[in-house]
Amino acid sequence: MTVDTQAVEFDSISLESGAKLTPVSIAYETYGALNASKSNAILILHAFSGDAHAAGISHETGKPGWWDNTIGPGKAFDTDKYFVICSNVLGGCQGTTGPASINPQTGCPYGMSFPVITIGDMVRLQTMLVDHLGIERLLAVAGGSMGGMQALEWAVSYPDRVIAAIPIATTARHSPQQIAFNEVGRQAIMADPDWCEGNYYSGKPPGRGLAIARMIGHITYMSDESMREKFGRRLREKEKFGFDFSVDFEVESYLRYRGSQFVTRFDANSYLYITKAEDYFDLTNPTGSLTAAFQKVTSRFLVISFSSDWLYPSYQSEEIVRVLRRANRNVAYCELPSNYGHDAFLVDVAEQSDVIRGFLASTCKENI
């Protein structure tokens, strides 16, 4: 199944910060067919560095989507049954308006003049896309990590539009540890002399800073166990230590490779803006209470965490589940066993697919 990324432009979007973006476009892909009653639509929400290409083979690049093991015919999000939508987030760099987009006022890329955006802003733009597609209510919203934050935001801010929410490996509020790792990534980018206060679009991008940020990210996505399994202390193409600072260990080589790959596809300023949106995410705002935030929620929930995920540990999912239980809402929750750390929701998907499939089938039975 080859797919094309599409885009739609809207006149403007008002942001939580009070700023306004004029105009704004959003890149998206769809898979499967919308039924006549428009009741089988599922919105997939991508994580930090994802994009609209969630499934199928990209017509443009020939690459499979980032959740192709989970979305497609017969898969957890079965495109024979459901109409699946995925869009690139606001502030991103894969087709949706972000800091690398041209500011129509100046004719130059926004750079750091791009307004700070929030998870709530990302979701508001998604509601505009869903409106554009003529869909009143989504059967489900689903995503892992930052995608899970968006799923929670949908359920809390648009309760009438979401029948079921599937937040995976996520949190209702970014923790100090999560903020800390994001801040180290941002500092790495801003310390790169090529960053030039964000005005690098006509020259050399801050590749070293961005690569370091990504290397840190990858460490937090894995687990001690998965790193021992994947790399051990193995040396890279050598028998003995080099006694220098070239690559000795496999793990170094892997991180450098991941860092250098990332630089070719991701905009450093988007890194700054999107991590900031994550760090601002706190559903206890403005009331100070998660219980109050979930008061109006009507969706059914499937919350999933992974045993070895230390970046978004299970206690954060369990906090969401406890609040939903206190409000006597319909919630299913399981911590899936996996050695893959935070990455598990992308790579260790067999059991995750089973629970998603069953959850969606019963949601359908009750609602379609």
Add this chain to the structure above:
Amino acid sequence: MPAAVPVKGKPFVRQLLGRSDFAIISDIVEPGTQVLDLGCGDGELLEWLAENKGVEARGVEISPAKVQRAIARGVSAYQGDIDEVLPDYPDHAFDYVILSQTLQETRQPLKVVREMVRVGRRAIVAFPNFGHWPVRLALLGTGRAPKTKLFPHDWYDSPNIHFLTVHDFDQLAGKEGLVIERCYFLAGRRRVTFLPNLLAEVAVYLVRRR
């Protein structure tokens, strides 16, 4: 303490999903109600109740593998410890709170029973009867922790940590001021109407707060 009067009916109880206590529970639960099953296992009973009685079904289960299977079959189950999760619920959040053959495995059975009749308008408690005559005989005869068909475990690897009999539950209900609306006693598929504390393997009680 007035002994509870068992419900009369046919001498043999049908089975549901291979279990007679499930058949009784499924008869008790009224259609269209809200049900919480504590220790729901892989969600078979809840799935049946949802499909055949249109109940709104929720389950708690401590085993991650069983929770996964319950969710995969469409049941809203979550991973949790019943000793810990019940206090989260508001009063009368459910029409029925079910505890099937798990009371003897809880750390604080009294707290669990009190919470069940708070969270549920009614509680359905099914438990294996430690007063069943082969259990008594085994202890008397062997002088060791009884191992029977009903309690097949060695003392050191048994999940059962609080043993109770039919009389024990009657007494607890009296002390806690619970109304026993119905009770059923079973030996295999046979209904026990005489000397249940001696002859019943499994008891099923429908209770509520006064």
